[in-house]
Structures are given as structure tokens and as C-alpha cells.
Amino acid sequence: MQQKSLAEEPGVLCLFATQMKEDNNSFRILEIYASQEAYQHHIQTAHFQKYKQGTLHMVKSLKLQDLTPLDRETMKSIFKRMK
Incomplete structure (x- = not known):
């Protein structure tokens, strides 16, 4: 999904997955978008929806930080x- 988003969505600036050193079962994903509209477009794409549905069983908590x-x-x- 990461490479598809970067290749096909100009508003996606960064998608970077990390694993926590102190707990290798915890992950963080840094996502940077050009705008709120770019984020809203991203979460509506077919490849994101497929990823979201495929990982539901893995996600224990989800907290979005708007910076x-x-x-x-x-x-x-x-x-x-x-831009």
C-alpha cells in the first residue's frame, strides 16, 4: 500500500512504518499529507480500504495525531x- 499510495497519490508526502524497540509487537506509522483533503482522499482509496480491512484483527488501538x-x-x- 505504501508504494502504491506514494506512486498514485500526489498528496501523500510520507508513509513510514516503524517498530517500537521496547516492544516489538508495537508499531507506529508516520503519515504526512499535503492537506486534509489529501488525507481524506487517501482513506477512500481501494488499496487503503483493502489494507484497513486486512489489518483490523491486528490493530488494538488507533490514535490519530493531527500536527x-x-x-x-x-x-x-x-x-x-x-506545494
Whole structure:
């Protein structure tokens, strides 16, 4: 799903999965979108819905953190897709 989202969705800037060192059964996914609209589009795609349904049995909790970048200019240099 990650590569498909990055390849097909210009508003997806970053999808990065990580595993917690202190608990290898815990994972975090860093997702960065160009806008709220890009996020809403992403969660409606067929490949995301397939991923979501396929992982329901694995997810014990889900907490979305909505963040505001403090330095948008640096974000633009890191994520070339960002306008």
C-alpha cells in the first residue's frame, strides 16, 4: 500500500512504518499529507480500504495525531511533492 499510495497519490508526502524497540509487537506509522483533503482522499482509496480491512484483527488501538508543521519551508525542501 505504501508504494502504491506514494506512486498514485500526489498528496501523500510520507508513509513510514516503524517498530517500537521496547516492544516489538508495537508499531507506529508516520503519515504526512499535503492537506486534509489529501488525507481524506487517501482513506477512500481501494488499496487503503483493502489494507484497513486486512489489518483490523491486528490493530488494538488507533490514535490519530493531527500536527501542524512549525517550519513549512524545510518541509518543502524535504518533501519535493509539497506545494
